[in-house]
Amino acid sequence: MKDVVRRNFDASVDAYSTYERRTNRFTALAQLLAAEMRARTDGGFGTVLDAGAGTGVSTRVVAEMATDTIALDISREMMAEIESPTRLQADFDQLPLVDRSVDGVAFTASLFLVPDPEPAVREAARVLRSGGVVGAVAPLGWVRPDGKDVFEGLDRESRSPAGATEVRDALADAFAITTGTWRFSTTAANLRLFHAIPAMAARLYPNLDTEERVAKARELLDSLDGTFEQRWRWIVGVAE
Numbered sequence: 056m057k058d059v060v061r062r063n064f065d066a067s068v069d070a071y072s073t074y075e076r077r078t079n080r081f082t083a084l085a086q087l088l089a090a091e092m093r094a095r096t097d098g099g100f101g102t103v104l105d106a107g108a109g110t111g112v113s114t115r116v117v118a119e120m121a122t123d124t125i126a127l128d129i130s131r132e133m134m135a136e137i138e139s140p141t142r143l144q145a146d147f148d149q150l151p152l153v154d155r156s157v158d159g160v161a162f163t164a165s166l167f168l169v170p171d172p173e174p175a176v177r178e179a180a181r182v183l184r185s186g187g188v189v190g191a192v193a194p195l196g197w198v199r200p201d202g203k204d205v206f207e208g209l210d211r212e213s214r215s216p217a218g219a220t221e222v223r224d225a226l227a228d229a230f231a232i233t234t235g236t237w238r239f240s241t242t243a244a245n246l247r248l249f250h251a252i253p254a255m256a257a258r259l260y261p262n263l264d265t266e267e268r269v270a271k272a273r274e275l276l277d278s279l280d281g282t283f284e285q286r287w288r289w290i291v292g293v294a295e
């Protein structure tokens with residue numbers, strides 16, 4: 056499973072960057088999450104781990120609030136252009152960090168990608184110092200103006216996106232959490248662009264290869280028109 060996620064993201068760099076250039080969505084999520092995390096510290100952060108750093112969108116935001124930033128991702132290709140002095144290719148379920156060595160752990164749109172978020176949450180709790188802060192953002196989906204899920208009734212192999220409940224529950228088991236929802240207005244064109252990212256199209260058609268699944272997602276979403284609301288769950292927790 057991890058190998059599949061890694062390969063999917065290795066193949067996603069260009070489409071991911073195109074989507075981010077067009078929408079700025081991941082930058083916005085990282086900034087909102089950073090503000091929630093910062094609000095739970097007395098005087099800012101020393102070392103912060105950007106867990107699932109991707110192409111470095113969230114790393115740039117984390118670096119603004121931390122003295123030291125560690126960018127960690129399972130995909131070598133996604134991380135290739137990150138300029139952070141500390142870059143680690145690793146699985147956030149097994150962090151190559153010693154106990155109580157960081158002040159913050161940020162999972163910007165990354166923790167929902169594992170089938171079970173508990174191991175990564177346990178690892179975050181292990182590496183955080185007392186009073187350290189963990190933050191996560193996970194998708195709640197796209198909603199039509201009439202309140203219905205965009206994907207309801209669409210013929211795909213699996214649901215996209217999913218995982219926000221599991222992420223919240225895993226964090227609630229290990230930390231005292233605060234949670235909420237962020238809502239963004241978006242267009243059908245941007246929803247298609249999001250699913251042109253191979254790793255995101257994999258959430259609709261997990262059994263197809265890269266090109267087939269992107270083509271099938273384009274076909275599936277082709278008739279969508281107008282504007283939608285994209286919802287993301289945020290969760291912030293403080294370590295004891």
Ligand SMILES: C[S@@+](CC[C@H](N)C(=O)[O-])C[C@H]1O[C@@H](n2cnc3c(N)ncnc32)[C@H](O)[C@@H]1O
Pocket residue numbers: 057060061064081082085106107108109110111112113114127128129130133145146147148162163164165168169
């Ligand atoms: C949607 S991207 C978000 C990247 C970045 N945080 C941002 O805001 O642009 C999710 C990233 O999580 C990484 N990822 C997924 N599972 C992982 C794991 N088990 N360990 C480390 N990174 C993982 C993926 O490789 C991908 O780069």
